[in-house]
Amino acid sequence: MGSLQLKSIRKAFGTHEVLKGIDLDVTDGEFVIFVGPSGCGKSTLLRVIAGLEDATQGSIRIDGQEVATVPPAKRGIAMVFQSYALYPHLTVKDNMGLGLKQAGAPAQEIETRVSKASKMLSLDPYLARRPAELSGGQRQRVAIGRAIVREPKLFLFDEPLSNLDAALRVQTRLEIARLHRELKATMIYVTHDQVEAMTLADKIVVLSAGAIEQVGSPMELYNHPANVFVAGFIGSPQMNFIDAGKLGESGAKTVGIRPEHIALSRESGDWKGKVVHVEHLGADTIVYMETEATGLLTVRLFGEHQYATDDVVFATPDRNSMHRFDANDRAIR
Structure with missing residues (x-):
């Protein structure tokens, strides 16, 4: 009940083309996340799907029905925004049920749906409160609840966690994952945070x-990036990229190796260098070093390690985990 097909979607603002021919299939019940740097078009694409922006060209099908000319309210979608967009004078209960009330749903149906969504989101103690009496995380849960009561074909999320602090982001991320499992709904989610993408999608x-x-799936993108851009965007810290010529790698322009796929030693290894900075994170130690062969190299070590600036160390990559890219930055399989 929630498939989506995009075909040749283009969107231009004047002479500036923001979307350049997007083709995508989303199957019923999938959790799909759009990621990319600021200005890449991910939020614009979400708004085109929602009907908040008109596509300049292309086809949008929801459950096989063409909706490119259908108004947002008739598309069977519900959207959760970065800003909570709650009515300050209404209670939590009334905010959640407002869309159904405006659509003319019977009072008992509104009561039933709001009650169900409230229980899912642990909002029962707050139903009589107004938004000003809630924390940021609680307000976002109300916004999600307002989407749930509509029982849409598609849930659309536009960076819903970016206004929350780190602890609340983790908590709300878990709640969204649980909701997806319980509702078995199709969700399309925009974020610039790759951790959200890797853990939810x-x-x-x-x-x-x-x-x-x-x-692709999170691990497909992590293990088999199609090009240098994807390889550098997925994974934190970012993949190291090295001039293949410096390593004697024939047939490739660039070699990539993730920081977690490099071992460090004080005694011996493939690349000798000097530590320029260390980040002690408790669970991980991030070591930045300069080597003649690679230039600046980032190494991620599990646990706490006592390396310090100016230490002489040796780095050894896991050769089976190295990525090779051609002159067009495409992965060499």
């Missing part, structure tokens, strides 16, 4: 400059 869509760079 069934399928990630990586966008750059209005075009799709790669579509």
Whole structure:
């Protein structure tokens, strides 16, 4: 009840083309996340799906029905925004049920749906409160509840966690994951935070400059990036990129190795260098070092390690985890 097909979607503002021919299939019940840097077109694409922006060209089908000319209210979607967009004078209960009330739903149906969503989101103690009496995390849960009561074909999330602090982001992320499992609903979610993408998505869509760079599961993108852009965008800290010529790698322009796939030693290894900075994070130690072969190299070590600036160390990459890219920055399989 919630499939989506996009075909040749283009969107231009005057002479500036923001979306450059997007093709995408989302199956019923999938959790799909759009990621990419600021200005890549991910929020514009979400708004085109919602009907808040008109596509300049292309087809949008929800459950097989063409909706490119259908108004937002008739598309069977519900959207959760970065800003909570709650009515300050209404209670939590009334905010959640307002859309149904405006659509003319019977009072008992509104009561039933609001009660169900409230229980899912643990909002029962707050139903009589107004938004000003709630924390940021509680307000976002009300906004999500307002979407749930509509029982849409598609849930659309536009960076819903970006206004929350770190602890609340983790908590709300877990709640959204649980809701997806319980509702078995189709969800399309925009974020610039790759941790959200890697932990929530069934399928990630990586966008750059209005075009799709790669579509795949989180681990497909991590293990088999299609190009340098995806390889550098997925994973934290970012993948190291090294001039293949410096390593004697024939047939490739660039070699990539993730920081977590490099071992460090004080005695011996492939690349000798000097530590320029260390980040002690408790669970991880991030070591930045300069080597003649690679230039600046980032190494991620599990646990606490006592390296310090100016230490002489040796780095050894896991050769089976190295990525090779051609002159067009495409992965060499």
